[in-house]
Amino acid sequence: MVFGLTAKKLISYDLEKSSENLRENFDAFLEGLLSVPVAIPGTAYYKCLQGRKKVMRVLKNMLEERKVKPNKVKNDFFDHVLEELKQDDTVLTEEIALDLMFVLLFTSFETAAMAILVAVKLLTDNPRALKELTEEHEKILKERANPEDGLTWEEYKSMTFTFQVINETVRMANIVPAIFRKALTDIKIKDYTIPSGWVVMVSLPSVHLDPDNYKDPLNFNPWRWEGMGTKGSSKNFMGFGGGQRFCVGADFARLQMAVFLHCLVTRYRWQPIKGGETLRTPGLQFPNGFHVKFFKKDSKSG
Template identity: 35%
Template structure:
């Protein structure tokens, strides 16, 4: 089955920018063998594969302090770039198998930040503009991924050639490789071209990085302004830590005990509205109430109008995580859609929640922080902080 893409007479600037094989443009499943690609990249929660080494041991207090400004002062300064670094380290490990210490990781992150700045810029290609810089950054990212693919194939050939006479050994190697990272899965799909594989990698990085880092920043910002929420988080995570041995990593059972943490994450998603709308296209005529949406028309559901609707959520303009103690999850399908819905629901939603929960686990036990009063989140059009969310770390346990 060949890939079916949206038909356009002239490629839009964003299609040129993002690549014509990005899943954003797909109208049907891309190819046989990748129908379940989101679940290969982000395994279901009952599988421990989701707990990669990078995620099991989030940044320690010493790692965080090493990224603060004014290290000689009793008040440390921490910028929101920390969240970007952490979430990128997790997703690049899941997708490409790269560790934070490898030089390629830092280069790809730098290009990716340039790429993201151009994603919301005016699509005019003039040298020096954010859009032009982003197009060049995407070319560099693609070149980096292609180089990784080339090296991976060469290394795999060396391994297989050295084990030609060991059939069982080859089967074991192949089994280990399939579960190592998303790129290894893509390399095993012969029906995809190299450009399509590169686009799938970019798609996974894009979906698993930007919104997660914003969510993490929003949670830290809102909790800093809610002492009661911070105190309840501290109690919950101290209880979890008290049941574990010194230095023992978190696991799925620990995650299931983070009930109030999930309430905080839900409220940050609702109140923060990180993704305010989604792009959809009617593939056939659709009748919605008294309206007819013709085939081919674009539809932009505005998620924030539901999340901030006082008829659905009481006191919607307040950060109140306790509302989720009484609001049953099975009744919020149409009232709470931060990750979209249906077949196009975000495949990395659970991974995002796990990342934020594990980060909070370490943060609330070791730090107290405050934010500047005038550093408020704004929509531009995605959520940003006016001053970059500078945190004052005025107390921490050593």
């Protein structure tokens, strides 16, 4: 669902009509993203390279088509990038533009979709948290002058407990398991020296699941964020990275999650059916999916 929405906004991609299954190619890309770099057919790394190659081919064809026949009305984000490409003083090249579209398509669906899935799973397993979340959202509906109106920015900003749920989900899910930095000079940390030129891998779960930072780190406890700023990053919370490469989509992801949770808890109840087991490869996976049956809040049938 998230992929369908973002791919449509970014490149007007229509899942139903397209001959190339972009989603499958991104899945292959993800599975081999952190793998042994052996590029022979059958390996995860090979599939990852193929996945990227195929998506890049689709994007390149799209770029060529739109160069010949530009859209008169700017329909999607790609149109705006192409417009920028035409400017004399642009820093973009075709190669950068295609790379940008690839990375945006990838980052904007995989992470947010996974975060939503993990949130639903954690809430299913923690009825007390689900109850408090539901109360927060039902109160929003009750206080709305016209119940038919959509969610407002003010309402969004009032979702204190929801932000706690989101932060706790992102902390526990560790959707991005590691980030990488390169030492540009020799760096001394305590008794160690990281030599210039070395690549450092920052393991985010080691920070987020450290009992010195979070009491009972494996417990889903949204209340631990009470009274704490739930935005941005700190040395103990790097779910969205930190520093210069801080996630550009962090606010968008939070908004997407909050809107999803708002609709979910105000309109539906649900029951787990099967799946829900997690696996790290090292990215987070649900090998058997997570199957639930939804019930409209005012009905008993599914």
